Amino acid sequence: MTAVPHPGPALRIEDLRIGPRRRFRETFIRVAITISATASIVISALIVVSLIGNAFAFVREVDPAQLVTEGWFPRRDMFSIPTILAGTLVISAVGMLIAAPLGIGAAIYLSEYASTRVRKVLKPILEILAAIPSVVLGYFAITVISPGVVNTIHPGVPIFNMAAAGIAVGILITPLIASVAEDALHAVPSALREASYGLGARRLATSMRVVVPAAVSGIVAALILGFSRAIGETMIVAIAAGATGGSLFTINPFEGGITMTAAMTALSIGSDQVAVGTLAFPSLFFVGLLLFAITLVLNLISEAFVRRVRERY
């Protein structure tokens, strides 16, 4: 038996090394995408700097007594923070009253009850609802919700009222709550459900006493996230809650009111006329900083709850 001659020169280790051009390409790409990743940090820094810088100008100039007047009228130097906080809370609370049961109910149905076929049809429809811009829901609030729904519950309300805006905000955040809560329910291992069925529990008992308690952190996270979105919602409130430019302190949902976000849009639209040097322009950033801080804290809490679900399973 004769040895087969080697077909060519032996493969050397140098052949496997990457050449200078490939090495340059590697380094170049690595540097470029690292710079891209840094962009998000630059954006955060810009947000914080621009908010704090201008808000500081406001805090330095404003008389603390101006912050607790009987209403928010920036053109008359009345910057009542309680007024815009109360409006924000009333509208978000109405929104949560609508969205919490609808969103969590829909999540439980989709995750625990719906067949694959039903899911395939219903889920995209919820996604379409989620895609409707808030400015459209604002219009819906003044054309349908306010005259049709709110006026039936409480006849004689003004067309622009906080209840109608709140209901529209609720419709806006329902898909968000449903989708985050459904993810949490989905993450519960099916072994837990099977154990429950094995003990003779029915679907209702399994869902309510086993699955929902196991996913409760995620459901709380969904609610907090929805609340945070409701607080930051702008266009619905700017269109439907009334009180363009200013409002007296009120917590009655059947009156017009003003929120932090609506106060900001009103200031911005009128800000061509606002002379530089008045407090109205920097007050915009003070309110923005307040809103940013509140939503950031809520989002961090929500994220901590989500992490708890992930760690457990």
Add this chain to the structure above:
Amino acid sequence: MATVSAPQMSATRAAVEAGLRSGRRDWAGMIAAFALFLTLIVSLTILFVLLTDVMSRALPVLSARGLDFLAAPNSSNPEIAGVGQAVFGSIVLTIFVIILALPIGITAAIYLEEYAGDNRFARFVNTNIRNLAGVPAIVYGLLGLAVFVTSVGLGRSLLSGGLTLAILVLPIVVITAAEALRAVPMTIREAAFGVGATRSEVVTSHVLPYALPGILTGIVLTLARAFGETAPLIMVGAITGVFRTAADQGGLETLQGPFTALPTIVYSWSKQPQEEFRALTAAAIIVLLVVILAVNAAAILLRNRYDRSW
């Protein structure tokens, strides 16, 4: 030894089964199931009512005006007011988002998923992006107002609006693209590394092609969202009133000039007291929704078509 007869056996079996089923219908369970189903139906009914209501208000305007409504500039006279400038503004803003946010967002996602591993910088960037995604849109508007409009001096222009929108959607682009990249199984990468590919070759020739449908779906949904975003545009000064577009102005002048967008015009018309503007608003909403819903439907189809389980 006592033997159990066949009839006795089946009687025992029936008794045990009846005991387990407790012989009653599960009314509570059925009511609960129905109530849960109802929550979904309520949401869907709202969507249906919204669409039919807007449609019925918009149809007279759309059928009477037709293409003229799409092309005409805004006016304080509802008879001749149209969404021409708004459609133009929205298209330019979307192009801004595509040019700026997509490349930066996708490459940042590649960094986080393919390059960074679990180092401190990557964790920081990741947390940062998640928090940015939760910042209310109006705060991005303030950023645009303070930085682009005032500090950089771009003024209340299309340029400021486009940059602001691009920054607003960037975190969402990163998050959705990173999710799509994460869905590609490790074995694909290992196979490519195994035949000697460098990291960038693994990404461009193996990971990206598999992740592309997922990335595209996310991007399409993001663009739809940017298309309907209103608050930040109002903050950076999208015109809510009437302005004139000169026919002979150049590209740069247009970018530096006043602008409006579809959602902005919906907002400003919905604030008008005259009844005619209600119908006009509905017509503008239909134009807005047709774009957004078509884009969403395309994304859902895309996802269903390329949805693969590994």
